[in-house]
Amino acid sequence: MLFNSIEFLIFLPFFFFIYWEFRRSLKTQNSFTLAASYIFYGWWDYRFLGLIFLSSLCDYLVGLGLDKQSSKLNRKILLFTSLSMNLGLIGVFKYYDFFISELGQLLNSFGLQANLSTLNLILPVGISFYTFQTLSYSIDVYNKKMPTCKDPIAFFSYVAYFPQLVAGPIERASNLIPQFQKPRKFEYAEGVKGLKQILWGLVKKVVIADTCAGHVDYIFSNHETLPASILILGAIYFAFQIYGDFSGYSDIAIGTSRLFGIRLMRNFAYPYFSRDIAEFWRRWHISLSTWFRDYVYIPLGGSRMGKLGSLRNIFIIFLVSGFWHGANWTFIAWGGLNALFFLPLFLLDLNRKNTSEIVAEGHHIPTLKEFMQMGITFTLTCFAWIFFRAESISHAMLYIENIFDQSILQSPGDPNLSITPIILLSFFVPLEWLFRQREVSLEALRTPRVFRFAFYYLLIYLIIQFSGDQIDFIYFQF
Amino acid sequence: MERFLRYILWFLLPALLLVSTYVILDPFRVLWPIGDERSSYIASSDDYYGVERYLKNKSLGYQYNTFLFGNSKVMAYQEEAVCWGDLNCRFYNFGAPGESLLNIKKKIELIQAKGDDIKKAYIILDHKILMNERNKHPNFQGPVYEHHPLVSDNSWISFHAAFLQYYLKDAFLVSHLVHKLGGTWHEWMKGHFADPNKFKFNPYDIVTNQVSNENKEAFPDKRFRSQKSISIPELTIGQKEKLKRLAELIHNLNGKVWVIIGPTSTQRNVSEKLLEDLVAIFGKDRVLVAKNKLELEEGLWYDDSHYSNLWGNIMLKSLRRSNNQKP
Numbered sequence: 144m145l146f147n148s149i150e151f152l153i154f155l156p157f158f159f160f161i162y163w164e165f166r167r168s169l170k171t172q173n174s175f176t177l178a179a180s181y182i183f184y185g186w187w188d189y190r191f192l193g194l195i196f197l198s199s200l201c202d203y204l205v206g207l208g209l210d211k212q213s214s215k216l217n218r219k220i221l222l223f224t225s226l227s228m229n230l231g232l233i234g235v236f237k238y239y240d241f242f243i244s245e246l247g248q249l250l251n252s253f254g255l256q257a258n259l260s261t262l263n264l265i266l267p268v269g270i271s272f273y274t275f276q277t278l279s280y281s282i283d284v285y286n287k288k289m290p291t292c293k294d295p296i297a298f299f300s301y302v303a304y305f306p307q308l309v310a311g312p313i314e315r316a317s318n319l320i321p322q323f324q325k326p327r328k329f330e331y332a333e334g335v336k337g338l339k340q341i342l343w344g345l346v347k348k349v350v351i352a353d354t355c356a357g358h359v360d361y362i363f364s365n366h367e368t369l370p371a372s373i374l375i376l377g378a379i380y381f382a383f384q385i386y387g388d389f390s391g392y393s394d395i396a397i398g399t400s401r402l403f404g405i406r407l408m409r410n411f412a413y414p415y416f417s418r419d420i421a422e423f424w425r426r427w428h429i430s431l432s433t434w435f436r437d438y439v440y441i442p443l444g445g446s447r448m449g450k451l452g453s454l455r456n457i458f459i460i461f462l463v464s465g466f467w468h469g470a471n472w473t474f475i476a477w478g479g480l481n482a483l484f485f486l487p488l489f490l491l492d493l494n495r496k497n498t499s500e501i502v503a504e505g506h507h508i509p510t511l512k513e514f515m516q517m518g519i520t521f522t523l524t525c526f527a528w529i530f531f532r533a534e535s536i537s538h539a540m541l542y543i544e545n546i547f548d549q550s551i552l553q554s555p556g557d558p559n560l561s562i563t564p565i566i567l568l569s570f571f572v573p574l575e576w577l578f579r580q581r582e583v584s585l586e587a588l589r590t591p592r593v594f595r596f597a598f599y600y601l602l603i604y605l606i607i608q609f610s611g612d613q614i615d616f617i618y619f620q621f
Numbered sequence: 622m623e624r625f626l627r628y629i630l631w632f633l634l635p636a637l638l639l640v641s642t643y644v645i646l647d648p649f650r651v652l653w654p655i656g657d658e659r660s661s662y663i664a665s666s667d668d669y670y671g672v673e674r675y676l677k678n679k680s681l682g683y684q685y686n687t688f689l690f691g692n693s694k695v696m697a698y699q700e701e702a703v704c705w706g707d708l709n710c711r712f713y714n715f716g717a718p719g720e721s722l723l724n725i726k727k728k729i730e731l732i733q734a735k736g737d738d739i740k741k742a743y744i745i746l747d748h749k750i751l752m753n754e755r756n757k758h759p760n761f762q763g764p765v766y767e768h769h770p771l772v773s774d775n776s777w778i779s780f781h782a783a784f785l786q787y788y789l790k791d792a793f794l795v796s797h798l799v800h801k802l803g804g805t806w807h808e809w810m811k812g813h814f815a816d817p818n819k820f821k822f823n824p825y826d827i828v829t830n831q832v833s834n835e836n837k838e839a840f841p842d843k844r845f846r847s848q849k850s851i852s853i854p855e856l857t858i859g860q861k862e863k864l865k866r867l868a869e870l871i872h873n874l875n876g877k878v879w880v881i882i883g884p885t886s887t888q889r890n891v892s893e894k895l896l897e898d899l900v901a902i903f904g905k906d907r908v909l910v911a912k913n914k915l916e917l918e919e920g921l922w923y924d925d926s927h928y929s930n931l932w933g934n935i936m937l938k939s940l941r942r943s944n945n946q947k948p
Contacts (some may be wrong), residue, residue, distance in 0.1 A: 148779075149778050149779055149782035150776075150778055150779075153778065163622065329622050329625070331622075331624050331625050331628075334625045335625070335628060338629075596632060599632070600635070603636070607786060607789045607790055608790055608791070610786065611762075
């Protein structure tokens with residue numbers, strides 16, 4: 144079920160009322176949440192519900208085992224079981240075909256004829272998200288950072304919780320499980336915030352991302368015949384497509400969850416207003432970045448390994464993070480490029496410079512220096528996005544080559560492209576700038592209710608106007 | 622919670638009012654049971670009407686045994702030419718704009734489920750049907766091309782959501798309400814619906830669902846323009862499989878199926894390979910091809926891509942005669 148579908152529009156209020164009807168019995172409320180989450184996921188393909196169940200069962204049992212075991216070896220075996228189960232699932236469904244075809248090509252290049260067959264499996268939606276979520280539980284229990292969850296319903300609900308099941312945020316067990324273990328209370332302010340977040344998320348997805356999507360598809364498919372000016376536009380459009388798509392999804396997920404009294408972690412914090420790449424990565428897909436930080440970077444030694452060891456760790460997490468997005472060299476190249484952009488900041492000890500405050504805090508406009516910093520960061524990001532969007536490395540290289548080969552001053556006019564995305568972005572970017580100090584964007588509006596409602600209605604009108612065929616969220620494929 | 626619900630209610634009140642106007646006015650005539658009129662000055666889903674008409678007629682006890690399938694091109698062919706002297710022929714026109722092979726398959730399954738025999742079936746095939754995969758082709762967007770949920774992969778929810786969206790989108794709502802309240806049609810409403818005072822209905826038969834298109838004034842803006850001819854491409858593996866499935870379904874009902882290829886104004890070239898493939902699927906005498914009929918006088922066209930009934934009926938009889946079929 145897609146958040147931008149009519150089915151979800153019916154499902155949400157239905158779920159909301161019954162969920163709060165069960166507020167007196169936590170067990171019933173959690174059981175209902177679990178059932179509804181399975182329906183939500185099964186709407187896409189019920190056959191893959193077995194995988195979620197299997198992953199949940201494995202980690203639930205591992206958690207119980209870790210609670211009883213004091214022997215180090217046995218605890219390690221249990222953790223290994225969880226790791227192999229979850230990573231095995233991703234490995235088979237997401238990476239098996241990739242490795243097999245790459246191995247086949249490698250052997251062929253040595254003149255060896257290998258008869259390796261691929262499985263051509265469908266990638267289950269959200270597998271990278273929920274397996275990482277369950278993994279975090281097993282690792283935290285193993286490290287005694289959180290107690291074992293003995294309530295199976297609470298645990299299974301934590302894994303399958305529908306707002307964030309298929310595209311995150313990748314929640315930590317230590318944040319979400321305790322919320323399923325205690326009674327929830329509906330709060331008016333949270334409910335209103337949730338609705339505002341859902342509305343702005345839909346605007347990002349339906350109005351911004353989906354409008355850019357058609358143009359991006361056209362530009363990336365016809366890059367060989369288009370002038371450089373359009374190719375640059377293509378990269379910028381993709382930057383907003385993926386931001387609108389993914390941060391829009393996160394907004395809807397977090398907003399929806401607020402309606403049920405459950406707080407999910409923030410996933411995006413206006414990343415395109417970052418002053419350097421390090422800040423960008425603290426503001427983009429926060430739940431994944433912090434996951435890799437806590438479960439890969441720090442266990443590898445983090446920054447305590449000296450400059451060289453730390454550099455190795457940085458490259459590892461950027462490459463793994465790239466590969467997490469998909470079984471294609473383009474994602475690895477995207478991760479590698481970001482590591483390269485990060486490198487000078489790290490070597491000059493500037494990577495922790497912009498850690499807390501948002502750019503131009505308390506001011507309406509940035510200083511020239513801040514403006515330049517944001518411009519450079521955005522340009523680097525767009526450059527890396529070309530690899531992310533391209534079908535292959537050679538496609539990305541050709542695209543970049545065409546940007547520099549042809550006249551950049553040539554008019555970007557093309558009968559197949561409209562000016563609509565530019566008009567939309569010229570409103571969207573200033574609005575995001577105004578909202579940038581708020582976690583819930585529309586909370587920044589401090590006008591009388593009548594104007595606020597008029598603005599919300601305008602947004603709803605735009606959503607209806609721009610909605611056509613429901614386009615899948617990009618991050619569903621990861 | 623009560624305060625929150627009040628907040629939502631107040632906020633949604635204008636939206637609920639707008640939706641209630643849609644439910645009451647039902648401009649696309651997809652909410653309330655269908656009447657006997659088919660055409661309306663507001664374009665809507667012919668497919669919805671065709672399927673609802675069929676179901677209604679079935680509930681009234683009608684039995685059918687001869688069916689015509691295809692997209693809007695089927696409007697040219699009528700009972701007279703399809704039945705052609707067969708006194709036992711009970712004909713129903715099951716064509717609809719923007720039809721795909723999937724829709725045709727589902728219609729045959731619906732006919733089967735409703736207990737009708739398919740003695741004879743005619744599939745009017747052209748490149749548009751073949752390329753229209755699951756009704757998602759960008760050329761087939763809009764209310765006219767929405768398909769009945771029973772004969773498509775549309776759910777009832779998404780079907781009605783689509784029409785509600787058409788109502789709320791592109792200022793249709795404003796035009797419709799201004800027109801309803803003021804009673805006058807303005808030129809700026811042209812993009813949304815025709816002038817009801819000038820709109821002429823295409824007479825249609827409630828038993829056969831066939832449309833008489835001799836009335837040239839029905840769509841005064843549509844006129845004949847010659848177009849470039851396009852070859853029908855060879856069949857893909859997927860298309861072959863779907864066509865085989867259609868043939869099997871009809872054969873399982875002991876019916877005979879004929880495939881008729883165009884022509885339309887935009888196509889007349891039929892490759893030998895395509896013919897071979899169709900013959901392999903449907904049988905030697907079951908593929909009727911009307912070639913090179915483009916050079917017709919304007920009077921024989923309904924508009925720039927559809928034949929008039931007069932020419933459709935002449936052509937169908939002529940094709941069947943050349944195929945040694947007798948009245």
